[in-house]
Amino acid sequence: MTSVAQARPTVMQRLLADFGDGRIDTHLVRHGRVPPLDPSQVIGLLRDAGLTGRGGAGFPVWRKLGAVVGTGRPAVVIANGAEGEPASGKDQILMAYQMNLILDGLQLLARAAGARAAHFYAPAAVLSGLPPLLADRRSAGIDTLPVSLHPSPDAFVAGEESAAASAVAGRGAVPTDKLVRIASAGPGGAPTVVQNVETLAHLAMIARYGAGWFRAAGTPDEPGTFLATVTGAVPAPGVVEAGYGVPLGDLIAAAGGPSAVLGAVLIGGYHGGWVPVDPALPVSRAALAPFGASPGAGVVVALPASTCGLGETARIAGYLAGESARQCGPCVNGLPRLAATMTDLAYRRSRPGLPAEVDRLIGLVTGRGACRHPDGTARLIASAMRAFEADVSAHLAGYCLATGATR
Amino acid sequence: MTDALWYFARGSGVVSLVLLTVVVALGIGARSGRTAFGLPRFAVNLLHRNASLLAVVFLAGHLLGLLFDPYAQLRLFDLVVPFVGNYRPFWQGMGTLGFDLLLAIVVTSLLRHRIGVRGWRAVHWVAYLCWPVALMHGLGTGTDRGTWWLWSIATVCASTVVLATGWRLMPSFHRFPQRADRAVAEHLRPTPEAQAWSAR
Numbered sequence: 001m002t003s004v005a006q007a008r009p010t011v012m013q014r015l016l017a018d019f020g021d022g023r024i025d026t027h028l029v030r031h032g033r034v035p036p037l038d039p040s041q042v043i044g045l046l047r048d049a050g051l052t053g054r055g056g057a058g059f060p061v062w063r064k065l066g067a068v069v070g071t072g073r074p075a076v077v078i079a080n081g082a083e084g085e086p087a088s089g090k091d092q093i094l095m096a097y098q099m100n101l102i103l104d105g106l107q108l109l110a111r112a113a114g115a116r117a118a119h120f121y122a123p124a125a126v127l128s129g130l131p132p133l134l135a136d137r138r139s140a141g142i143d144t145l146p147v148s149l150h151p152s153p154d155a156f157v158a159g160e161e162s163a164a165a166s167a168v169a170g171r172g173a174v175p176t177d178k179l180v181r182i183a184s185a186g187p188g189g190a191p192t193v194v195q196n197v198e199t200l201a202h203l204a205m206i207a208r209y210g211a212g213w214f215r216a217a218g219t220p221d222e223p224g225t226f227l228a229t230v231t232g233a234v235p236a237p238g239v240v241e242a243g244y245g246v247p248l249g250d251l252i253a254a255a256g257g258p259s260a261v262l263g264a265v266l267i268g269g270y271h272g273g274w275v276p277v278d279p280a281l282p283v284s285r286a287a288l289a290p291f292g293a294s295p296g297a298g299v300v301v302a303l304p305a306s307t308c309g310l311g312e313t314a315r316i317a318g319y320l321a322g323e324s325a326r327q328c329g330p331c332v333n334g335l336p337r338l339a340a341t342m343t344d345l346a347y348r349r350s351r352p353g354l355p356a357e358v359d360r361l362i363g364l365v366t367g368r369g370a371c372r373h374p375d376g377t378a379r380l381i382a383s384a385m386r387a388f389e390a391d392v393s394a395h396l397a398g399y400c401l402a403t404g405a406t407r
Numbered sequence: 408m409t410d411a412l413w414y415f416a417r418g419s420g421v422v423s424l425v426l427l428t429v430v431v432a433l434g435i436g437a438r439s440g441r442t443a444f445g446l447p448r449f450a451v452n453l454l455h456r457n458a459s460l461l462a463v464v465f466l467a468g469h470l471l472g473l474l475f476d477p478y479a480q481l482r483l484f485d486l487v488v489p490f491v492g493n494y495r496p497f498w499q500g501m502g503t504l505g506f507d508l509l510l511a512i513v514v515t516s517l518l519r520h521r522i523g524v525r526g527w528r529a530v531h532w533v534a535y536l537c538w539p540v541a542l543m544h545g546l547g548t549g550t551d552r553g554t555w556w557l558w559s560i561a562t563v564c565a566s567t568v569v570l571a572t573g574w575r576l577m578p579s580f581h582r583f584p585q586r587a588d589r590a591v592a593e594h595l596r597p598t599p600e601a602q603a604w605s606a607r
Contacts, residue, residue, distance in 0.1 A: 124600070151601050153594055163595070172596045326592040 012217050014225050015201050016241045019097045024136045027100035033142065034104050034207045039069050042112040048211035050223040051203065055080060055159065055196030056269065056297040058285065061203070068113050068191035075113035076190045078168050079106045081122030081197040082152030084159040085269045086319070087299045090227035091197050093239045095126050098201055103137060103147070105200030108207055110145050113193055117146050119168045122197070124151035156270070156323035160371050161194045163325075174325050175371030196297075198227055217243035222284050226295060230255035232302035233262060244295065245287070249279025251300050263305035263402060264387050268296030270316050271376025273383030274309060292383045308402040310391055313384035314339065314346035320377045330374045334365035342381060348395045348405075355392060358385060413479070416472030417550060419465045420502075421560065424545050426462035427509075428564040430455060431538045432571040438580075463513060466506065498547030501540050508537035538568060 020027055037045065046062035053059045068075040079102060083091040095102065110118040120127065127149040137143040150168050152158050158173040167173040195203075202224060206214045215223040222244035228251050231237040236256035248265060252258055262277040273293030281287060285294050303309055321335035338361045345354055362382055365374035385392060391401045399406040433455035436443025443451050470486055473479045485492050487507060490500030515522060515530040542561060551557045574580060 153598075153601075155592075155594055158595065167597070167601070170597055170602065172591065174591045174595050324592065325595055327590060 012225050012243050013241055014205060014217070015094060015098055015101065015198070015227065016239070020100060022097075022099060022133065024100060024133065024140055024142065028140075028142075031101075031104075031204075031208055034108055034204060037108070037112070037207060039065075039112040039114070042108065042207075043069065045206060045211055046203070049206045049214040050211075051199065051206060051214065052222070052224075053196055054198035054202070054226055054297065055161070056085075056271070057161070058294065058296075061195065061199060064193050064195075065109065065112060068193050071191045073114075073191055075110075075115050076119065076165070076168065076192045077106065077110040077113050077115045078119040078121055078164055078192065078194045079103075079197050079200055080159060080161070080164045080194050081120065081126060082159040082164060082173070083297075084154075084156040084323075085297060085299060086156075087231055087266070087269055087301050088229045088297050089231075090229045090239045090298055091122075092126075094198055094201060094227065095122060099130070099133060100137075101201040101204045102197045103133070103143065104204035104207075105195075105202070106147065107143050107145060108203060109193065109195060109200065113191075115145060117148055119148050119150055121150045121152050121164045121168055121194075123154065127151055156320065157325050157371065157373055160373075162371065164194045165192050174327065175373070177370035219243075219245040219282075219284055219286075221286060226298050228283070228295075228298040228300050230300045230302070232266075232300075233258055233260045233304040234302055235259045242283070245282040245284040247279060248275070248277075248281040248283055248300070251283060252279070252302055258302055260304040260306065262302050263307065264303045264309050266301040266303065266312075267291075267293045267299065269299035270320055271372070271380060272296050272299060273379060274303075274313075274387035276387065292379060292386070306402060308346065308391065308400050309384060309388040310342070310395060311346040313381060313388075314342040317342045317377060317381055320373070320380075324373060325371070328369040328374075330365040330368035334361060334368075334374060335377055337361055338365065338377065338381060342384075345392065345395055348398055348400065350396045350398060354396065355385065412472045412476040416469050416476060416479070419468035419472060420545060420549070421551070421557070423462050423465040423469055424541055424564060425560065426458055426465060427538055427541055428567050430459040430462055431534060431568050433458060434534060435571040435575045438575065459513070463509065466509065470506065495548050498544060501547065502544035505537050505541040505544055508533050508540065512537065535572075 018030065020030070043062050043066050046065065047060075051061045053061060053064075081091050081095050081102075083089070106118050106120065120130065130147075130149060134143065134147055138146075152164070152167060153173050155173065157163055157175055158167070160175045162176045163173045166176055202214070217223065217225045225241050225243050228240045228242060229238075230240055230251055234252060234255035234257065238255055240251055240254040242251060242254075248267075252262075252265075264274045265277055266272055267275055267283065267288060273288070273291050275281060275288065275291045275293055283295050283300075288294050303312060317335070317339035321339040324331040324335055326332050338358070341354065341357050341361060344351070345358070358381065362378040366378045367375060369375070394401045433443070433451055436446075437448075437451045437455045440448050441451075442448055446454065474481050474483070474486065480493070485499075485503065487503065489503035489507070490496050492499040492503075511530055512534055515527050519527045542564065545557070546552055546561055549557065
């Protein structure tokens with residue numbers, strides 16, 4: 001997952017148009033400085049551009065910034081590079097090749113939010129290379145605010161917004177409930193903004209090239225490009241940049257095309273959903289909604305037709321159950337039960353009422369945790385039950401359509 | 408039959424004292440949301456509140472019984488104005504004072520979301536005054552004072568509150584002991600390395 005797939009006509013290169021050498025002077029030659037903007041200009045620019053968070057939830061950035069600016073208090077601004085999703089590699093690639101764009105966006109957002117310092121939350125391996133670059137940027141007069149570094153644990157839930165805020169506050173990378181809004185969840189109740197590193201890189205580009213330039217890619221409702229991590233049954237798995245609404249087939253083609261006959265595609269990551277193999281299917285929120293999926297953080301996993309989708313889902317569910325922060329009952333008790341029930345179904349340990357039991361458990365865990373970990377896991381399983389409906393019936397009868405296995 | 412109110416008033420007074428003892432002990436236990444007496448946090452709080460409301464009910468019975476009792480001959484203002492009674496004004500006044508303090512605690516607790524936590528807590532501190540006042544009232548004016556059973560009850564109540572207060576005053580009684588070890592997955596906890604990074 002360290003290669004960047006070749007450009008194709010329909011995929012679009014912006015953040016990944018060139019691979020910076022990581023030096024600030026080359027970066028300035030390529031992009032120039034970020035123009036000075038006051039907070040209302042930044043909010044207006046973000047609203048006009050329609051930039052949404054690239055960490056998975058897709059919340060409009062201007063509304064988050066507007067909420068903290070509205071408090072009139074200095075905010076805590078956090079760049080989130082903790083990519084807990086095992087099927088995703090785009091943040092890692094971006095941090096390796098375009099760290100200057102990310103840091104530009106972080107400074108811009110932190111200044112607009114009236115922050116006294118900016119925070120960078122990412123794996124220790126990424127942070128260890130940062131101090132020299134930060135020193136260069138500071139002496140070049142680009143970074144006006146100091147950037148403090150916070151290593152993220154390698155865990156699925158560590159990248160969740162409130163977990164990032166909690167880790168930066170020194171309380172551990174634990175998701176918290178949203179009774180206290182994240183906009184006031186920082187140390188000492190300070191207003192807090194957490195943004196994915198890709199979002200910050202887009203912000204740095206929008207500030208230079210404008211909202212109109214940004215909207216030239218994507219759809220009118222979902223403008224801009226996003227980074228997709230294409231893996232699974234493809235010969236060249238890697239990170240691809242494309243506008244929202246890009247046909248699914250183009251993303252897979254950019255990773256070398258399918259290396260086998262495909263049975264389904266997982267979109268949005270381990271909290272995403274299974275969609276049918278339709279090369280023309282646009283990858284956008286609107287087009288994926290009927291399948292209970294969304295582009296999320298841009299994860300695309302191609303599943304060969306010869307691999308059992310229920311087995312793959314059961315494996316992922318088991319992984320997600322183990323990744324619980326172990327603080328809420330529905331997650332601690334519900335997800336292992338859900339994963340075990342899916343495993344029984346996947347291994348054709350059939351018993352009466354098995355699909356009904358899956359439905360019952362999905363209903364029991366959804367909306368009951370402090371964070372959305374149980375909801376996301378339940379959503380993936382619900383989409384598997386729909387996408388592999390024929391195989392559910394086959395498994396109950398003791399055989400598997402995908403692998404051809406019988407009892 | 409005329410004695411019924413008299414006996415009822417005496418009995419409800421004693422029950423009220425026992426309940427107030429339980430309330431004070433549970434109140435100390437509920438301090439900063441901790442578990443106490445082998446009960447989970449929510450149960451400590453719930454019991455504290457319900458026992459106190461029950462104590463108020465018995466206290467109301469105590470007061471109404473005496474107000475209508477032909478022997479005690481209380482006037483209406485004797486219920487709230489302390490130390491002006493006709494019979495043992497000091498010891499009866501202690502009871503009136505205790506009632507006034509309890510009234511303040513109950514009213515501020517019911518209005519806690521309006522007056523704010525600071526004001527509520529300031530008034531709630533008088534619970535430490537209310538309880539000994541009520542005990543002295545029972546021992547000083549009660550018809551049953553000097554009986555072995557009232558002395559036993561008073562001794563058990565007093566030692567309960569003294570023990571609970573002693574626990575509260577121990578240096579190991581920290582402010583928020585439960586928050587430190589919140590149950591979460593081990594790998595998500597802040598590590599010394601992470602703290603060293605953040606301190607740079």
